[in-house]
Amino acid sequence: MQRRDFLSSALALAAASTLPAARADVVSGGQPWEPGKASVPPLAAPRQGGLAFFTQAELDMAGALADRLIPADDLSIGGKEAGCAVFIDRQLAGDYGKGATLYRLGRFVKGTPEQGTQSPFTPAERWRKGLAAIDAYCGRAYSKPFVQLDASQQDDLLHAMENGTLDLGREVETKELFEQILANVREGFFADPLYGGNKNMASWKMIGFPGARYDFRDLIGKKGQKLQIIPTSLVDNTL
Amino acid sequence: MITRKRLARVATGSSLAALLMLNIGVARAAEAIAVPGQQNGTSEGVNAPATREDPAVTRGRYVAIAGDCAACHTDPHQGKPFAGGYALETPFGTLLASNITSDKRTGIGAWTEAQFTRAVREGKGRDGENLYPAMPYNAYVKVSDQDMHDLWAYMQTIPAVDNEVVSNQLPFPFNIRLMMMGWNLLFFDQTPFVPQPGATAQVNRGAYLVQGLGHCAACHTAKNFLGGDKAGAFLQGGDLAGWHAPEITSNAYVGVGGWSPAQIVQYLKTGSNGVAVASGPMAEAVTNSTQHMTDDDLMAIAVYLRNIPGSTATKPQPLAAADSVMKQGANVYSANCSACHNSDGKGISGIASGLANNPALESANPQTLLTTVLQGGRGAVTLSNPTSGAMPSFAWKLSDQQVAAVATYIRNTWGNAAPAVKAEQAAQVRQALQLPGQLAASNASH
Numbered sequence: 001m002q003r004r005d006f007l008s009s010a011l012a013l014a015a016a017s018t019l020p021a022a023r024a025d026v027v028s029g030g031q032p033w034e035p036g037k038a039s040v041p042p043l044a045a046p047r048q049g050g051l052a053f054f055t056q057a058e059l060d061m062a063g064a065l066a067d068r069l070i071p072a073d074d075l076s077i078g079g080k081e082a083g084c085a086v087f088i089d090r091q092l093a094g095d096y097g098k099g100a101t102l103y104r105l106g107r108f109v110k111g112t113p114e115q116g117t118q119s120p121f122t123p124a125e126r127w128r129k130g131l132a133a134i135d136a137y138c139g140r141a142y143s144k145p146f147v148q149l150d151a152s153q154q155d156d157l158l159h160a161m162e163n164g165t166l167d168l169g170r171e172v173e174t175k176e177l178f179e180q181i182l183a184n185v186r187e188g189f190f191a192d193p194l195y196g197g198n199k200n201m202a203s204w205k206m207i208g209f210p211g212a213r214y215d216f217r218d219l220i221g222k223k224g225q226k227l228q229i230i231p232t233s234l235v236d237n238t239l
Numbered sequence: 240m241i242t243r244k245r246l247a248r249v250a251t252g253s254s255l256a257a258l259l260m261l262n263i264g265v266a267r268a269a270e271a272i273a274v275p276g277q278q279n280g281t282s283e284g285v286n287a288p289a290t291r292e293d294p295a296v297t298r299g300r301y302v303a304i305a306g307d308c309a310a311c312h313t314d315p316h317q318g319k320p321f322a323g324g325y326a327l328e329t330p331f332g333t334l335l336a337s338n339i340t341s342d343k344r345t346g347i348g349a350w351t352e353a354q355f356t357r358a359v360r361e362g363k364g365r366d367g368e369n370l371y372p373a374m375p376y377n378a379y380v381k382v383s384d385q386d387m388h389d390l391w392a393y394m395q396t397i398p399a400v401d402n403e404v405v406s407n408q409l410p411f412p413f414n415i416r417l418m419m420m421g422w423n424l425l426f427f428d429q430t431p432f433v434p435q436p437g438a439t440a441q442v443n444r445g446a447y448l449v450q451g452l453g454h455c456a457a458c459h460t461a462k463n464f465l466g467g468d469k470a471g472a473f474l475q476g477g478d479l480a481g482w483h484a485p486e487i488t489s490n491a492y493v494g495v496g497g498w499s500p501a502q503i504v505q506y507l508k509t510g511s512n513g514v515a516v517a518s519g520p521m522a523e524a525v526t527n528s529t530q531h532m533t534d535d536d537l538m539a540i541a542v543y544l545r546n547i548p549g550s551t552a553t554k555p556q557p558l559a560a561a562d563s564v565m566k567q568g569a570n571v572y573s574a575n576c577s578a579c580h581n582s583d584g585k586g587i588s589g590i591a592s593g594l595a596n597n598p599a600l601e602s603a604n605p606q607t608l609l610t611t612v613l614q615g616g617r618g619a620v621t622l623s624n625p626t627s628g629a630m631p632s633f634a635w636k637l638s639d640q641q642v643a644a645v646a647t648y649i650r651n652t653w654g655n656a657a658p659a660v661k662a663e664q665a666a667q668v669r670q671a672l673q674l675p676g677q678l679a680a681s682n683a684s685h
Binding site: 029030031032033035036037038039040041043194212213214215217218230232234235236237239 | 282567570571573574575577578582613614615616617618620625626627628629631632633634635636638640641672673674675677678
């Protein structure tokens with residue numbers, strides 16, 4: 001370690017240690033409870049026009065990406081129809097997109113794959129820069145934006161990203177961008193519909209996941225049988 | 240609680256003398272006694288402090304516990320015992336419970352025993368001014384001379400706390416104490432306690448506690464439109480803000496006639512009895528008062544309650560499980576309720592209320608069930624059940640229709656049977672409790 005590295009990490013440590021320490025509450029007597037109080041899932045409020053973070057063009061592009069990663073087939077609807085882009089849009093406007101729980105004070109050194117993304121950018125910034133870089137690449141290579149490529153061209157591009165053989169410029173780490181897009185699309189496909197994706201619980205119906213249920217005691221003895229549980233969402237007016 | 244609409248109806252539609260009309264508001268303040276305050280978070284509750292004096296003082300402390308004086312006359316958040324300041328919110332303004340410590344200036348230290356007795360039993364202040372019936376003197380009038388004397392002996396030992404409380408925070412015209420004269424003329428029955436001839440000493444002891452110190456009728460007897468007790472409806476259930484205090488007579492369908500005396504004692508002593516869990520205003524009463532009473536007294540109360548003639552309510556045929564609302568209710572129940580209350584509706588003893596054959600849930604008025612589903616609830620915290628159980632609010636999760644359907648399902652399953660609940664009833668409760676609507680379904684649609 002060089003002297004400069006040591007000094008700057010010591011500085012970062014000092015900055016981090018001024019953060020408020022987690023404080024444990026001592027509870028005595030009855031359980032803490034207030035009438036009508038509930039911990040409600042955090043949901044980003046969409047801006048006017050229905051989008052929370054993306055521009056319309058970005059949303060369309062995220063939908064096109066989702067549709068190649070999870071194409072519609074005889075098992076389920078595709079990622080776009082399932083609302084993966086809507087899910088991602090809302091997540092990027094919230095704590096996930098802002099990197100609220102990420103350490104981002106630097107310094108940034110490329111780590112091993114196990115160490116995850118080492119980046120000064122928030123997940124939302126990485127999406128925005130990444131989509132712009134992909135479209136810029138498509139403009140150079142195909143003279144079209146990504147959404148206008150045909151499916152096999154889109155697949156080729158995604159394969160190149162996955163293999164790390166595509167250069168998307170200085171600010172974008174291509175392979176990591178691909179992994180982030182894939183992970184977020186999967187999350188949108190399988191998360192509770194409350195968060196904008198997984199339309200009509202399509203993915204849960206596909207894999208037989210029962211959803212937001214809490215009690216399986218009556219079913220525990222039914223081994224080797226098809227249970228046929230109707231999946232349910234956190235807020236579910238089809239019940 | 241009286242609603243503005245109801246007040247308007249009374250004000251426009253009747254030719255009652257002005258004095259009488261003004262009385263309505265104040266009379267309704269009587270129900271403030273039933274407005275839930277907050278438990279103070281300890282399993283012992285807001286409690287009368289122990290003293291080390293002569294037997295009269297010890298007996299007097301027990302009288303104070305049975306009368307649950309400390310619950311109202313102590314601010315549960317910072318309060319010194321009996322120093323007052325607990326705000327009773329009424330639709331007509333706020334009444335603050337008075338300082339009844341031995342402080343000479345701000346408490347009752349300068350009062351005479353006669354003045355004290357008159358305040359408790361006749362609702363008159365030190366100078367003979369009318370008290371508001373938020374102070375349940377219409378029940379305390381049944382308290383015996385001996386108990387009054389003991390109570391006075393105890394109250395004099397309460398350490399003086401200098402805490403000026405201006406009890407009457409009501410706006411004009413409800414702040415005119417003289418108006419209570421009319422209410423007293425109409426509804427204040429000054430008859431002292433009369434033992435029932437031929438009844439056992441145990442039943443009469445129970446009657447004495449229930450009618451007098453326990454002031455059970457303050458919540459459990461229906462009120463007429465002026466806030467007086469309805470005739471012939473003693474302990475057959477009453478409505479108060481956000482809750483329906485269920486019938487507690489011998490009626491086996493909606494009362495406590497189906498419970499053994501031991502089950503009633505267990506409920507009052509521990510806050511639950513394997514079927515029901517005390518919550519809402521009753522949780523307070525159990526925490527602060529009944530859990531500290533002797534087993535003999537609780538048994539006397541139980542035996543007496545099971546002797547009171549009940550309402551004529553009889554169990555109807557339950558709704559068919561194949562009914563579409565019942566099916567919806569079953570789905571809502573299985574996804575939201577069964578983890579704690581079980582698919583067989585038996586709950587978890589001491590933690591989650593049983594729903595099967597729980598008479599309070601089958602009352603004609605489903606208010607308590609709706610309030611609990613929408614607002615959540617917490618079981619009574621007692622020395623024998625210090626953790627108790629708590630239920631979260633489902634207002635954000637369920638639509639009015641789903642709340643109504645699950646209430647209908649609960650009221651008509653496992654042997655229960657009661658009229659269906661309508662979505663409008665759930666909507667009214669949601670609005671009255673100022674709870675948020677179901678989380679926008681638009682979040683899930685695209």
